[in-house]
Amino acid sequence: MKFHCEKNALFEALNIAGRAPSRSGMTPGVRLSLEESHLQVSGKDSDLLIEVSLRVMGAGDGMAILPAALTTNIVKSLPEGSVEFSADDNSAEFVGGRSKFIIQTLLDLEPPFVKSPVGDMVTVNQESFKEGLHQIIRAAAKDDARDVMYTGVLFSAIEGGLRMVATDGMRLAIRDIIGMNVLGAEGEVIVPARALGELEKILSYQQSPSDQLSVEIGAKEAVFKIGDISLTTRLIEEKYRDYRQILQASYPRRLIVEKKALMESVRRLRIMAKENREVTHLRMDLDDGSVKLSVRSPQVGQATEDIDGTFIGEPFSIAFDPDLLLDGAEGVVSDMIALEFTEMNKAACISNVDDNSYTYLLMPIRF
Numbered sequence: 001m002k003f004h005c006e007k008n009a010l011f012e013a014l015n016i017a018g019r020a021p022s023r024s025g026m027t028p029g030v031r032l033s034l035e036e037s038h039l040q041v042s043g044k045d046s047d048l049l050i051e052v053s054l055r056v057m058g059a060g061d062g063m064a065i066l067p068a069a070l071t072t073n074i075v076k077s078l079p080e081g082s083v084e085f086s087a088d089d090n091s092a093e094f095v096g097g098r099s100k101f102i103i104q105t106l107l108d109l110e111p112p113f114v115k116s117p118v119g120d121m122v123t124v125n126q127e128s129f130k131e132g133l134h135q136i137i138r139a140a141a142k143d144d145a146r147d148v149m150y151t152g153v154l155f156s157a158i159e160g161g162l163r164m165v166a167t168d169g170m171r172l173a174i175r176d177i178i179g180m181n182v183l184g185a186e187g188e189v190i191v192p193a194r195a196l197g198e199l200e201k202i203l204s205y206q207q208s209p210s211d212q213l214s215v216e217i218g219a220k221e222a223v224f225k226i227g228d229i230s231l232t233t234r235l236i237e238e239k240y241r242d243y244r245q246i247l248q249a250s251y252p253r254r255l256i257v258e259k260k261a262l263m264e265s266v267r268r269l270r271i272m273a274k275e276n277r278e279v280t281h282l283r284m285d286l287d288d289g290s291v292k293l294s295v296r297s298p299q300v301g302q303a304t305e306d307i308d309g310t311f312i313g314e315p316f317s318i319a320f321d322p323d324l325l326l327d328g329a330e331g332v333v334s335d336m337i338a339l340e341f342t343e344m345n346k347a348a349c350i351s352n353v354d355d356n357s358y359t360y361l362l363m364p365i366r367f
Contacts, residue, residue: 001034001062002086005054007096010041010083011075013052016205016229017043018068019198020050028068029106032087035061043068048195049113049232050202064092065106074101115232118218122182126203126213126226132164132175133200135331135358139173140166140193152190152236154243155217157183165243166193171324172243172347172361173331182215190240191222195233199224202231246361251340251349253313255286259337263329265305269295270322272303281319281365286311286341295322318344319367325350328360 014030020043021028033040037058042051064087071092075083078096086093087105094101141150146169154165161178183189203213203226211227217235224231269282272295285292291309296302318341328350329337340349350360 001032001064001088002060002084003034003037003039003056003058004082004084005039005056007075007078007080007083009054010085011072012205013039013041013054014068014072014075016202017041017050017052018072019201020044020048021068022046027106029065029110030068030071031063031065032085033063034058044110044113047192047234048198049115049230050198051230051232053228062087065108066092066103067106070103074103113232115223116218116220118216118221118223121214121216121225123212123214124180124182125177126211128177128180129213129215130200130203131333132177133196133203135175135360136164136166136173137193137197137200138166138327138331139168139171139360141168147238148236149190149238149240151194152192152238152240153196154240155183155187155189155191156240157181157187165240167243170321170363171328172246172359173328174243174359175331176357178357182217187217188240189217189222190236190238192233192236195222195231199231202226202229246347247359248342248349251342253286253311253316253341255291255309255311255339255341256336256353257291257307257309257339259329259332259335261307262337263326265293265307266322266326266329269293269303269305270326272297272300273322275300280321281367282322282325283317283319283367285315285317286313287315313341316341316344317367318348319365320348320362321365324362328362331358331360333358 018030022045030041030043037055039056040051040053074094078099084095091102092105136153140153144151150168156163162180162182164175166173214225216223221232221234283294291307294304332352334352334354336353338351338353344364347361347363352358
C-alpha cells in the first residue's frame, strides 16, 4: 500500500475520522483503505462510524490500521506540502520534506461495523440543522448512569417538520424546524447525542457552500452525509418518555431582558458561585422594573448585579444553576430573551421573544 497526497487534506481526514473510536480499552485506531486513487479513512466504535474519502496518487491497493491520535499528530507536525505514505503488514511510514516517521500498525481485532438498511436520503437545510444541534445537544446527559435514553436526542415528526428534544432530568430543550421532513408522518427515533456532537463539529469544519447535508434514518441506524464525509450511528432502541406533560400553555410571570446583558452578568456572578461547592446557585429577584441577580456564600463573600428588564407579574424570587442557565440563554437566537415562571419550585421556560421554535425548560434550585 502506497500513496501521496497533500498534508492538510490527509490531516483533516484523520482528525475527523479519528474522533469516532472510543478512548477506553485498547488503543483507538483509524483504518486507511486504498483502492486505486481512492483513499478512505475511517474510525469506529461499537455505535459510531465516521468515514472520510479523498483522492490521492496511489500505487498499490491495500489497508492499514494505525493508532488514531499518534497518526493524526504525526501528519499535523509534518512540513507543508506533499506527504508520502507506505505500509506493509507490520509498519507504516510517513515522509514529508526531510521528516520520516515509522510506526507499528495495529491488528484488525475489532468486529466490523455492520450497517443495517436505512430509509430514503433527504437533503436538509444545513444551517438550520446545525443551529438546532447547537441548541439541543447541551441538554442531553453526558453518561447513562440514570438512563441511556437521556444520552440521546429525540427526533420526532411534527406537522410540517421535525422536532428535536433532549433532557438530562434537570432541563429539557426543544427545537422545532418547520420544513425539515426526515421521518415518516408519525416517526420517532432517538439518536445518540455523542454522534450528533461529532456531526456538529464536522459541519463546523466544512467550508464549501456546495456541500449539502443529507440524512437517512432507518429502523436501527441513522446516516448523515456531507461532502466526502459520512457519519453512521446506531439508534437508541428505547421508548422516549413523554415530555409533553411538563409543557405549559402559559405562564403568569414573564421577564424580557437583553440576551447579551443577562449572559455577561451571569458569567461574572458565577465566579463567586464556583468558589464554594456548597453554593451552586444564582438567585434572581424580580419586581416591576427591577431585575437583581445575586450569589451569596458565607465562607467567600457575595456578588450582586442589577440589569435592565421588563417584568410582568407578581414579585418573585427563584434560583438556578448558573451554568445550566447560560446553556439555555445561549440557545436563544433573538437579541432579547424571554424567561417565564410559575412557582419557585417549578420549571422556568427560556425562549426566543419573537417565536416559539426553541424552548428550554430549567428546574430551579432551592435556596
